[in-house]
Amino acid sequence: MVINSNKAGVPAVPPHELHVWKFAESRAPEIEGLHSIIADRMDNNFKSQRNKRRRTTGHDNRVARKKFRKRSIDGLGPAGKIDSMGNDEKKVSRRVRRNVELKKNLPTGYVTSGDGTKRLRTHVWHAKRFKMEKLWGFYIPLGLHGRGRGSRALLKKLKNGVLVHDASYYGAIQLEGPQKTLISVVSSVLVPSPSACCEETLHDILVGNVFGTAMLHDSGKPSFPTIAPVTYMWRPMQQISTNVEELHREVSSEGPNIDNTTSIRQLWLWIHAASCKEAYDSLSSACENNTDGTCSAHCVSREGQLAKLELIGTKVFQLLHKTLQPVKLNLENPWLVKKCSAHEHDDAVESENTFMFENGHQISSSAVLSMLVKDPRNLTKTGGVAVPDGKNLGLLVNEFQSKQQTSTPNHEAEFEHEYGDLWDTSKVVDPPVEESVLCAGKHHHRKEFFCLGQKGSGSQNKTIDINNSRSCSVLLLKNGSFEDSVTRCSLILPLSWVKAFWNTFVSNGAHAIGLREKHWVAGEIGLPYFPLDFPDCNAYSDFMEMEAATVNLKAMFVPPSKRPLKVPIPPPWDCVAYNFGKKLTEAGKIEADICRTQDEKIDDMEKNSASEKSNDKISDCQATPFEGIVARTSCMLNDFLDNINGNHLLFPSILGVENCLHKLMRNKDFLKQDIVMSEMKSRKPPCFVRVLLRAFKEGVFEQGAVVCAPLATDIKLWTSSSESNDEPLQITQSSVMSYFVQSPSGKWELQIPEDQVLSSHRLPIGFVTTGFVRGSKKATAGALCEASLLSRLREEQWRDAPVRLRRKEIYVLVRNMRSTAYRLACATVVLEQQEHDTNFM
Incomplete structure (x- = not known):
């Protein structure tokens, strides 16, 4: 302790500044002696050893061993066992083994996990960026990580760019046999049948210039249940003439040449993975039933051989112009012959390529373009156009020309060279x-x-440079769409070439999407999405069962006080069938009078027994929640409405008739006769049609929302400009909880209030299958509604309105399952805009 000299017993205060240099000067001899000793021991080398530094991995040799092990497995280093001591063998880790396995590019087949789940060839690319989900036997990218948002940015890319989706999980089934037998087979299972098309369309389909879409049914069962929507296409055949005059001559005399039993043809059907096995069984049984002693058809699965990439957006053909460089085009396509013949450089493949992609919007819908393209990884961009990369592709062209010279010069040999790689099941395509x-x-x-x-x-x-796998045969399919500005194309190619094209598309500006984003695009364009918009298929029931299990599992981890209201998944479609035959009145009430004839009236006790039988019947059909049919064609809708009533007010699109709906809507005498339905006809299975819903003023329609029939007063409440809609039509919160009640057996039932005069209850006529897409300017939802109830609503709304105020749209009410408010919407029947509703995504 330092004592202050001024005051006895008081410690001295430490100085405010410390001079280190004074301390060093006083200790200099000691520091120099210590430095000399250390310098002698380290030979004047004061650099710190790297393996002794802190926060480094130099002292650990695990990183070096990991690099050596990966180099040995990849074949870039000496093969052998890795050991830390030099002799002990050590097994390679599962992660390294799986990465090596996924990087392999086998000619055919998928990489499977331990439980048999298949992985796409782009699995590694998607697993790093997307949320993967095990569905339909595949690991499929569900969507980007997060809460499922991002639809607004996706729609901007749809309008100003290109979206790409790996649809390799779709299965291809190939039918082989005589042409007449194959037509008989597909006509028995497809609706609409290819033979029911017009003459020119049938000819284009048989030649292979266009593809068709239809619904696949099971012909082996009496009820003909629906399996899935399919895309079918014939292998191109040059024997069928492409001369239009000769075609008209054949059609006028005997029709197209479809009766030639000696011509062996091949047919592809592309089916979603959710129904691929069921479709293969149905087609196999159809081939067996349509086989006679001399002519037989065979069904072959092409799973693991072909892949499918979907391109959607406004700049699809600009992307194809950048990435595809055809070596040879199929000039048998009438579109290319017609367009390219007028071009001044029709002999050059580059000019044909440029003209085709720059005028891609002129290609008709459902067109099939076949081409032999070069490896897209060997192309460089010059001014936004794909250009061969010098030496490599020059040798490729010489090799291709030498192969052409050695082959037979006839058209059949050229055809085999161009299409044989994709269509021949016995020939394996060389990987890139x-x-x-x-x-x-x-x-x-x-x-x-x-x-x-x-x-x-x-x-x-x-x-x-000289390699046999520098070119690839591909098929380019242009799909139809409601949007004129949005182009949809599908690229069919060998499975081993998927990663080469995928990486090229993504690196050139294409935006990859998963199942969730694909559903948003389908809702924006107005196309049905499989399986959510196909409740008449078994794949819909299986998918909804998995979704319900997922929702229930998430609800278990939420406290009971915070759990959301439990709603039926899937929607109870039989509640619409229960309302089939009920009549809506205009006095502000809902009367539950069942239409019966005088001979079928029974007493109260018999009515109770009949209701109990109906309940038993519903519980027995619990395994099949959807009981009814979905009209996908105008013929099906016309047949159903004619069977239940001779005078109906739904007007499907008719070929050759323009403005059919507009003419009948302006007819004053059209609604003079009343519509009467018999009880026997009303008990038939209900028929649903797909409609597009647009909110009249406001409202957001979610998936699973219930579509109800409005009264005349409800419509006036929204459409009247003089009255303010301060109190919209609502139901109480207790009514929302008791609207659909789940029985102990697990079935959801509709509860009709006892006091229907003062109640705001409205009878359901359908359900929303595709909700609004957030950020969309059109705000359109897709729903399935019962056809006869829609016809009645249109009749009531046209009777109440003057002729000049009649609308093509039908007013309906939409209420979300957990909401109390009804919203007015305008429903547009899709079959009134087009003849078929078989296009899908």
Whole structure:
């Protein structure tokens, strides 16, 4: 303790500044002696050893062993067992083994996990960026990580760019046999049947210039249940004449040449993975039933051989112009013959390529373009156009020309060379050149450019350049769409070439999407989405069962006080069937009078027994929640409405008749006769049609929302401009909880209030299958509604309105399952806008 000299017993205050240099000067002899001792021990080397530094991994050799192990497995280093001591063998980790397995590019087949789940060829790319889900036997990208938002940005990319989706989980089934037998087979299971098309369309389908879409049914069962929507296409055949005059001559005399039993044809049907097995069984049984002693048809599955990439957006053909460089086009396509013949450079493949992609909007819907394209990884962009990459593709063209000279010069040999790789099941397509080989070749060319190449490396360059897998046969399908500005194309190619095209598309500006984003695009365009918009298929029931299990599992982890209201998943479609035959009045009431004839009236006790029987019947049909049919064609809708009533007010699209709905809507005498339905006819299965819903003023319609029939007063409440809609039509919260009640057996039932005079209850006529897309300017939802109830609503709304105020749309009420408010919406029947509703995504 330092004592202050001024005051006895008081410690001295420490100084405010410390001079280190004074301390060092006083300790200098000691520091110099210590430094000399340390310098002698370390030989004047004061650098710190790297393996002794802190926060480094230099002292641990696990990283070096990991790199050596990966180099040995990939074949880039010496093969052998890895051991830390030099002798003990050590097994490679599962992660490394799986990465090596997924990087392989086998000619056919998928990589499967331990439980048999298949992985797409782009699985590694998607697993790093998307949320993967196990569905339909595949690991499929569900969507981007997060809460399921991002639809607004996606729609902007749809309008100003290109979206790409790997649809390789779709299965291809190939039918082989005589042409007449194949037509008989597909006519028995497809609705609409290809033979029911017009003459020119049938000819284009048989030649292979266009593809068709239809609903696949099971012909082996008496009820003909629906399996799934399919896309079918014939293998191109040059024997069928493409001369239009000769075609009209054949059609006028005997029809197209479809009775030739000696011509062996091939047919592809593309089916969603959810119904692929069921479709294969149905087609196999149809082939067996349509086989006679001499002519037989065979059903072959092409799973694991072909892939499908879907391109959607406004700049699809700009992307194809950047990435595809055809070696040869199929000039048998009448569109290419008609368009390219007038072009001044029709002999050059590059000019045909440029003209085709720059005028892609002129290609008709459902067109099939076949081409042999070069490896897209060997193309460089010059001014936004794909250009061959010098030496490699020059040798490729020479190799292709030499193959053409050695082959037979007739048209059949040229046809086999162009289409044989994709259509022949016995021929395996060569996979593309490995990425490592391409990178080594590019590195070698760069070294030669800078004069750094070694002598004697010419043989290696020759091996890299001359290869049989530098070109690929592809089929380009242009799909139809409601949106004129949005183009939808599908690219069919060998499975081993998927990663080469996928990486090229993504690197050139395409935006990858998953199942969730694909559903948003379908809702924006106005197309049905499988399986959510197809409740008459078994795939819909299986998917909804998985979704209900997922929702219930999430609800278990939420406290009971915070759990959301439990709603039926899937919607109770039989509640609409229960209301079939009920009549809506205009006095502000809902009367539950069942239409019966005088001979079928029974007493109260018999009515109770009949209701109990109906309840038993519903409980027995619990395994099949959807009881009814969905009209996908105008013929089906017309047949149903004619069977239940001779005078109906739904007007399907009719070929050759323009403005049919508009003319009947302006007819004053059309609604003079009343519509009467018999009880026997009303008990038939209900028929649903797909409608597009647009909110009249406001409202957001979610998936699963109930579509109800409005009264005349409800419509006036919204449409009247003089009255303010301060109190919209609502139901109480207790009514929302008791609207659909789940029985102990698990079935959901509709509860009708006892006091129907003062109640705001409205009878359901359908359900929303595709809700609004957030950020969409159109705000359109898709729903399925009962056809006869829609016809009655249109009749009532046209009777109440003057002729000049009649609308094509039908007013309906929509209420979300957990909401209390009804919203007025305008429903547009899709079959009134087009003849078929078989296009899907």
